[in-house]
Amino acid sequence: MKNLTIGQLAKETGTHVETIRYYERQGLIAEPPRRASGYREFPPEYVERIRFIKRAQTLGFTLREISELLALADGNLNCSDIRKFAEEKVKDIETRIHDLQKIKVVLHELIKKCLSKGKLSSCPIIESLSQHKIQE
Numbered sequence: 295m296k297n298l299t300i301g302q303l304a305k306e307t308g309t310h311v312e313t314i315r316y317y318e319r320q321g322l323i324a325e326p327p328r329r330a331s332g333y334r335e336f337p338p339e340y341v342e343r344i345r346f347i348k349r350a351q352t353l354g355f356t357l358r359e360i361s362e363l364l365a366l367a368d369g370n371l372n373c374s375d376i377r378k379f380a381e382e383k384v385k386d387i388e389t390r391i392h393d394l395q396k397i398k399v400v401l402h403e404l405i406k407k408c409l410s411k412g413k414l415s416s417c418p419i420i421e422s423l424s425q426h427k428i429q430e
Contacts, residue, residue, distance in 0.1 A: 298340070303341065
């Protein structure tokens with residue numbers, strides 16, 4: 295595969311041109327070489343790097359985490375280091391799932407209290423959200 299323009303790279307990876315520029319500003323991809331005309335010329339390996347970033351995002355990794363993961367992958371570490379990173383992400387996801395389940399229970403309780411009648415000022419959902427601390 296030959297070098298790509300930013301538009302070609304965007305099409306090849308299913309991303310927007312602005313996303314590629316953003317990844318570059320964030321240091322997720324290196325600034326590519328430029329032609330004499332000033333246009334950026336992306337080597338073929340950028341396709342895989344961007345696809346890696348997009349797949350990692352799909353798995354719930356933040357761009358900061360992806361940056362860390364790429365630094366690990368680009369370094370002299372081994373598979374066990376990457377595994378530890380993924381295990382930490384699983385723990386984070388489990389914590390978020392637990393928190394979301396607690397939120398779901400609280401919202402279900404508020405929905406049960408709401409009779410869908412009366413003025414907004416007497417709505418138990420609004421009352422609860424207006425309090426300093428939500429009752430769990």
